Amino acid sequence: MSDVTVPYTRESLSEAPGGTVGDFIALMKPRVMSLVIFTALVGLVVAPGPLHPALAAIALLAIAVGAGASGALNMWYDADIDACMARTVGRPIPRGRVTPEEAFSFGMVLSIGSVLTLGVLVNWVAGALLALTIAFYVIVYTMWLKRRTPQNIVIGGAAGAFPPMIGWAAVTGGISIESILMFAIIFMWTPPHFWALALFRAGDYERAGVPMLPVVAGEKETRRQIVIYSALLVPLAVAPAFIGLGGIAYGIISTVLGAIFLSLALALWRADEEAKRIQIAKRLFGFSILYLFGLFAVLLVERLAAGLMN
Structure with missing residues (x-):
């Protein structure tokens, strides 16, 4: 082209x-x-x-x-x-x-x-x-x-x-299992992050002819897929605490952040009014950025702190 x-x-x-x-x-x-x-x-x-x-x-x-x-x-x-x-x-x-x-x-x-x-x-x-x-x-x-x-x-x-x-x-x-796991976390995070955006930008994608999930499969199926991917993401994001990539602080914070992420995805699935769904989709999209940043920030802080103590 x-x-x-x-x-x-x-x-x-x-x-x-x-x-x-x-x-x-x-x-x-x-x-x-x-x-x-x-x-x-x-x-x-x-x-x-x-x-x-x-x-x-x-x-x-x-x-x-x-x-x-x-x-x-x-x-x-x-x-x-x-x-x-x-x-x-x-x-x-x-x-x-x-x-x-x-x-x-x-x-x-x-x-x-x-x-x-x-x-x-x-x-x-x-x-x-x-x-x-x-x-x-x-x-x-x-x-x-x-x-x-x-x-x-x-x-x-x-x-x-x-x-x-x-x-x-x-x-x-x-390449190692640790780097593959970091890759997998971002990979699994991407669909619910962008589908939340697509829910309140569906008109844009439809005008442009881009077959985003809400345009092709509908809003209900998109919300269902967001729940599925969120449910797969949350335990995956806790996994670094079990292989030594993350420590105790990471395990606790990733669990708390994951619970919030999943609760927003479920709230989006259960919302019965369009205005409410749009509001929750925007909240999920915004929180998803904080979620990913928080996960990697804790990994970074833990490793820097360990380096200072050695």
């Missing part, structure tokens, strides 16, 4: 011709990037073995740039549907401030640069995982799944689950 045609005109949606630094930063999806950086940092810190601080900084920078590259390439390919959705119409390409060709070139340069930097300066296992992450998000999720199946976010969620595994590999040069 080298030429993206979007339903907008530069005259109607552009504030000014030519992209600014801020526009190119926006292409990188900085809010998504912040979660990627944080989970990668946790994977890097909890991994066994030393890593020089300079190499750790390089690894995090490369992972951040790789995430930004994925965002830019996603916006390049999805420019047409972004212009149809209220949530995304203000992005740089629909506004006419950055052309699709500029976004594509920007994303490709960042992709190649981030992978080569991580591979050459840190190790090639981490570099290969970063390359896989970018390819999975852009090719498997954005180009293949997103417009074809309501399971898009289930399978495509793997892309967002790789960062802690990349951070772990940057230190150890390999």
